[in-house]
Amino acid sequence: MAFAKCFTSFLLVLCVFVPTLVLSDLSITSSNFLEHANKPEVFDWMVGIRNDLHECPELLYDVFETSERVRQELDNLKIPYKSSVAKTGVIGYVGTMEEPFVALRADMDGLPIHEMVEWEHKSKIDGKMHACGHDAHTAMLLGASKILKEHEKELQGTVLLVFQPAEEGGAGAREVWKTGLLKEVKAIFGLHVAPDVPVGVVGSRAGDFMAGSGTFEAVITGEGGHAAQPHMGIDPVVAAANVIISLQHLISREAEPGDPQVVTVAKLEGSDAFNVIPNTVTIGGSFRAFSTIRHLRRRIEEVIVAQAAVSKCNAAVNFFEDVKPLYPAVNNNEKLYDHFKNVATQMLGPQRVLEAPQVTVSEDFAFYQEELPGLFFFLGIKNETHGEEPVHSAHFDIAQDAFPYGAALHASLATTYLSDVLGSQGKQYPRDEL
Known part of the structure; x- marks a missing residue:
């Protein structure tokens, strides 16, 4: 993610604003995903993946080992996938393999920063670090993949699991879109860890969100x-x-x-x-x-x-268009924002679902939103000891107890979106297969 400041203004909103939301009739088609994600066999597994990835950060499109680890975990979960997407990306598939299709996205690349945090899983590569949380994004989407696979029979459509390279200045999202693999997708969801925001708190907004x-x-x-x-x-x-x-x-x-x-x-x-x-x-x-x-x-x-x-x-x-292309603004679809609020509020409670302020940091998730409806949100990663340092800092760290929230929200956003789309559109359109 191309930004280097913590969301202090977002935390200020947390302190002064408690939203009042009217919940729609939302039929959750799965069991309690948050409870599931907190189970030791899921939580510890996500933490282990994140720690391993953190030790071996890779840059831009050269995320070969990261991509291999993702493929190994998908193989273990018996989730089919396409690899070498935009060079090193991976797209997994869970569900009926028929429409409607919805996508969840995680970025995988690190940054050319030398890590200064002394801990057991510190980066082993001098001058490279996961200083923006993409290792956590990858682990949480794998967590969601595990949950979705265990509830695959309940899915009313197909979830695409998009593990993307080169968010940090390489416009990896644009290259993934160019493959045509997302052309039938009706909506895409993505998240980013937010420093200085408490674990269990999320935020987003409709319309212009990130510059x-x-x-x-x-x-x-x-x-x-x-x-x-x-x-x-x-x-x-x-x-x-x-x-x-x-x-x-x-x-x-x-x-x-x-x-x-x-x-x-x-x-x-x-x-x-x-x-x-x-x-x-x-x-x-x-x-x-x-x-x-x-x-x-x-x-x-x-x-x-x-x-x-x-x-x-x-x-x-x-303007370096070949190597640092112009990133458009993140603009959240209004209907998907309402969907996000409903799902997150049912899971977390209204006081933990905030309307975040606009921020002038950027994110290549915007390339997807130029082509299809998308929703991007922030996930708090701060507890008593971790998560205060800004992203793109050599001292950046994460409270790992945030992982179940990210995995559960990913899974819930996708499953409920599929049921809503299928419920509202029925079978009035021809069904396409992947």
Whole structure:
């Protein structure tokens, strides 16, 4: 997940807001999934998988060992699957193998971060770490897979179990969609662990939830020279300074106050000497917005090029579309959000199901939502000793007693969605098989 701050605003909502929900008539087609997920044979199994994955983090599409472990567990559960999806992804199938189809998604990749948490299952690979909880996501979806398989005869359709590579900047979701394996899916659900939010608490919202994001780099070119004679050259350092300030005006003077947007310049490279004006200066950073993300991208390029020209410099802007594609915003389907609230409230109680605030972090789950209805939610992972550190931190950790909640919610969201779809649509449409 492309974000690096904890959800402190989400925790504030927890402290001040208790939602009042009117529950619909929801027929749970399974037994108590949360009780099932808390059984030692399920809980300990999930924890063991997560610990093993945590020791061997892999990046982007190169999640070969992680993918192999997922396939081994699906084999043990006698769940059929397709492998090598978007290189290393895996999609399992539980149910009738006929429509309606609903999907559950977990991402599998880690981050290029050196772990600083000292514990028994610390990363064994220097410079790589599961600092965003994808190892836990994978373990929880496997937990849901186990529950669903044990209740397979009760399923009124088919659940696709999507284990996805390359969420962290690689747009793995986009590549999974391109395979065509999800084209018959009616809805997709996903979750992300939320630091600083108590175990047993979940949150989401309808509509715009998480911002889209992109990355940019600009090389500003002038004419270098001696610091004592700036008039003899064209100073790209001053041009870069003006560009950086002008980029902030996109937010303070162009963005609508009620529309969250962010432009952050985090990279600035010029001369390594105190008395040399360089020929070029490189700046880079990221930008985030909701429905205006593509407009913001266009304006960033316009401002950089035009402002550099004011200082008699040239500028070339790179948005790295091949390796860091623009992520759209996570936009939750309203009907699926109502479905999520009903299911989660029946399982957890209304005080533990929150309307989360919009956040300007991003998530490639949005690529699925551009193609089919989807719902993404946050799962609390904090207890008395774990879960306070933000994601993308070398000190990130998780309270593992959160795992049954994630597994049970996955399973319940899928089973009840299938029964609702089948109940509302009946058999008025031709049945497709996978």
